[in-house]
Amino acid sequence: MNYWEERYKKGETGWDAGQITSPIKEYIDQLTNKNLKILIPGAGNGYEFDYLIKKGFQNVYVIDIAETPLENIKKRKPEFASHLIHADFFTLETTFDLILEQTFFCAIPPEIRPQYVEKMAELLLPKGKLAGLLFDFPLTTEGPPFGGSKEEYINRFTPKFEIKKLERSYNSIKPRENKELFFIFEVK
Numbered sequence: 020m021n022y023w024e025e026r027y028k029k030g031e032t033g034w035d036a037g038q039i040t041s042p043i044k045e046y047i048d049q050l051t052n053k054n055l056k057i058l059i060p061g062a063g064n065g066y067e068f069d070y071l072i073k074k075g076f077q078n079v080y081v082i083d084i085a086e087t088p089l090e091n092i093k094k095r096k097p098e099f100a101s102h103l104i105h106a107d108f109f110t111l112e113t114t115f116d117l118i119l120e121q122t123f124f125c126a127i128p129p130e131i132r133p134q135y136v137e138k139m140a141e142l143l144l145p146k147g148k149l150a151g152l153l154f155d156f157p158l159t160t161e162g163p164p165f166g167g168s169k170e171e172y173i174n175r176f177t178p179k180f181e182i183k184k185l186e187r188s189y190n191s192i193k194p195r196e197n198k199e200l201f202f203i204f205e206v207k
Contacts, residue, residue: 028087039066041190042152042201043121047071054078055116058142060108061123065092072096080115082108109134114144120151120202125164132175140179143206149180150203152188154195169200180204 039047047067053075059067062081065088071079082104083089089103104111108123118139127135139149156166169185176182181204188199 039070040121040152040192040195042188042199043067043119044070045190046119046150046201046203047074050074050076050117052116056080056114056144058082058111058115058118059121060118061126062092063088063122065089065095067119067121068092068099068102069095072099080104082106082111084108109138111138111142113142114147115142116144116147118142118147118149120149120153122152122164125154125162125167127163127165129158129160129165136175136179140206145206147206148183148203149206152191152195152199152201154198155187155200156198172200172202176204180206 047070055076056078057071057076057080059065059079059081060083062068062083065081068079068081069092079099080102081089081092084105084107086105089105092103093100124132124135143149153172154164154166155168158166158168158171172185173182183203183205185200185202185204187197188195188201191197191199
């Protein structure tokens with residue numbers, strides 16, 4: 020917890036694109052059910068949250084272990100303060116239709132990736148989806164970010180999820196070009 024809070028306080032947030040990234044934006048743009056209950060874990064400054072609200076989604080929640088980014092979101096969207104959860108993702112106990120992944124998986128230590136998969140499956144309602152971006156570069160012991168590969172993701176997620184899409188992101192932002200896979204997984 021302190022690690023992430025310190026990164027925000029020192030302005031060491033290289034992962035922060037300053038706006039919603041194009042792959043996530045395009046995915047949100049094709050969603051038609053404005054009643055979906057959506058979670059954004061490790062959302063940082065919450066550009067995806069802002070965009071969803073702007074698009075008419077009202078049932079959107081953010082969970083982050085660091086307080087500073089949640090305070091940043093609260094300043095912009097005070098009417099949604101009750102949708103901002105300051106807690107450890109792995110302690111969350113509710114369900115969602117959709118969970119958006121953007122630089123959360125790559126931030127957790129690789130040894131707890133099995134718990135990530137289990138928790139995501141647990142948090143999703145039947146036919147619920149986990150969608151977003153995963154990094155596609157060799158897994159290292161130093162990070163975050165920690166890398167991964169298409170093969171790893173298939174092996175790791177297939178026991179709990181049906182892989183609907185897992186392909187190279189054609190519209191990544193420049194710093195992440197050719198290093199991201201866009202995915203949509205549906206809970207089994």
